[in-house]
Amino acid sequence: MxxxxxxxxxxxxxxxxxxxxxxxxxxxxxxxxxxxxxxxxxxxxxxxxxxxxxxxxxxxxxxxxxxxxxxxxxxxxxxxxxxxxxxxxxxxxxxxxxxxxxxxxxxxxxxLFEKQGFGICKIDELTEIEQRKASYYFKNTIFPLLTPMVFDNYHGFPLLMNQILIFGVVTKTDEAKAQNRLTFIQIPQNLARFYEIQRKDKLIFVPIEEIIRWKIGKLFRNVEVVSVNLFRITRNGDFTLEESDDIDADFIQEIKLKLKTRKKGRVVRVEIERNASQFMLKTLKERWSIDNGNIFSVSNINLIDFKGLWQIIRHTNFKDKLTKQPSPVLPLSLPLEQTDNLFTYLKKRDVLLHHPYNSMEPVVRLLEQAAEDPYVLGIKQTIYRLADQSRVTAALLKAAENGKHVSVLFEVKARFDEERNIKEGEKLEKAGCFVIYGISKYKTHTKMLMIIRKEGEKVTRYIHIGSGNYNEQTSKLYTDISLLTTDETYAHDVSEFFNVITGHSLPNDYQYLITAPKDMRQQIIELIRAEAKNAKKGLASGIVMKMNSLEDKEIIDEFYKASKAGVPVRLIVRGICCLRPGRKGLSENIAVSSIVGEFLEHSRLFYFHNNGESKVYGGSADMMVRSFDRRIEAMFLIVNEDLKREAIKILSYNLKDNQNTYIMREDGAYIKKREAHEKAFNIHREFYKLRVEPEEPIDLFEYCSKERVEAIKEVAPNPE
The missing domain is CATH 1.20.58.310 (Polyphosphate kinase N-terminal domain)
Incomplete structure (x- = not known):
């Protein structure tokens, strides 16, 4: 074409x-x-x-x-x-x-490197003494780990590993016949990317690949080296599972087997130094059935794989150079004096957490208290991704040791965390926990925790439900929202939901939850249609939704219909957005923005004006086909009026931000939002300043009005 x-x-x-x-x-x-x-x-x-x-x-x-x-x-x-x-x-x-x-x-x-006290240098930029140090490092540390793998008529093509640096070395074997041989040398993953040399005035980082290139002759004695080229491959890591009705030991073995196939997946990208050997390139293209579209040439003065820069970014010499994150503030709904008495406090009041501005500590501490509390009978939890040395896992292990009933659903299909979750799940099983490794053909993505505690003659259920993982590390970097409550309606819904995902229960309609794959798509469609009906009647209407991705065609089509009906729609979509905003006759009343800045925007919040009787939901789901059809997800209605105001405040700040916001144009491109007449407003700083709950209701109608949508279209005009 x-x-x-x-x-x-x-x-x-x-x-x-x-x-x-x-x-x-x-x-x-x-x-x-x-x-x-x-x-x-x-x-x-x-x-x-x-x-x-x-x-x-x-x-x-x-x-x-x-x-x-x-x-x-x-x-x-x-x-x-x-x-x-x-x-x-x-x-x-x-x-x-x-x-x-x-x-x-x-x-x-x-x-800018020089002024910051460091440099990335090649061998010829080192002094004679520094070169001797690098030579000693090669001889004693690098050389013993290198394994040349030749490919010729007598040796098969070696299995080259995914996403590691590899040298392709072409040597001449027969001068008369001018025959070439190709040998591969994979750089060990367990070595630091840079060899470090401290000069008086600065720190020198020497790429390990440059040291190997310098000493490559040590591996090819009495052989003519024609070319030495660095490259890196990326393999297909997208695999599907042959899923049955039950997740059992055979299924776990299948996942382990599939993880091995990831190492052998077809090559989809080759990053390689510019002007590489044509003999080698021809061999790689034929071997992997790829063409120039898959070949990404990199200038020899640049690094292949910028992930190696983390060694510099995290170096102790530069620990004060990264922007420091302010200390978390207490949730508006949780006074300081109550943080050590959560069991008592949560019986009186719900708590809304907004990470990373609020620490995840109350959730982890509640779990740790539950593990030791003699009145706690049981804990049920879904887990998608965990931190290294997770306190969550430690608390669950302690609870099991203390004789409490612990049920954990570990999602072993969490992409790139499969092995970790299998290991963590097996550890909990050995401690006596009841562990479920996923549900049939669905991926359990919902984030839920229930603690069952005997209090006198009755039992109280402490519920946590949110948009983010039970991961203490990422909770400091990702924005998420979650709810802590003992409200009986939430408790009933969550209890029923656990029965569904751990057994074969088919509950009646939930009161505060909307779940997938049961009926989430349809219920969201009904909420959008309700706004369209109000607009057609001349009543106030408006939709504000914050999510990571918007891809589901059925939801997008409903937004288009709502726009035509006159509903102003404001969408805050961090990443993928398949909806086309601002197209005449299709989406004139829809504006889309994306916030990209210091934190990864991960929270999902959904607001429907409902003619002044607003409905606000949080939850784990994005508006994607996989979320509705292939995942177990949950959205929760925020019913407490104080917490609802907080959630609306969060959305209003997202719409007000003018430092991290990009406006999506009708053609799919984005431009930075710049409103010179307005004072700078950076949500990644402003949320740390919140100290008092908003007393008056905040009407998001102001932010999603037709006038605001039109103004955004003026900010992001399409090119002629």
Missing amino acids: HPNKISDQIKKSKYISRDLSWLRFNYRVLDQVKNPTKSLFDRLKFLAITASNLDEFFMIRVGSLYNYIDYNKERVDYSGLREMPFRKKLLEFAHRFVNDAYQTYQNELVP
């Missing part, structure tokens, strides 16, 4: 491609790297994040595309493109991103 036809097809579609939208998101992360007001180390951090993001994108999204291409299965992208034209567009976009990232690094960041 001609490039112009591809572009026209994309523009005509009323949906934005999920994958192209994701690449736009990574550009917004790259924009943080380009921001000269940030410290160099913050900028390096965001550059490393873009690299990590892109690795996962190629493993999963590009890998998924190749699952269709390799097996001749039909796939039509949201843009309307079939597999091969879409592959062409996607890889072109990815090449442009990679080029922009490397130019930013080389032109904007490297010149």
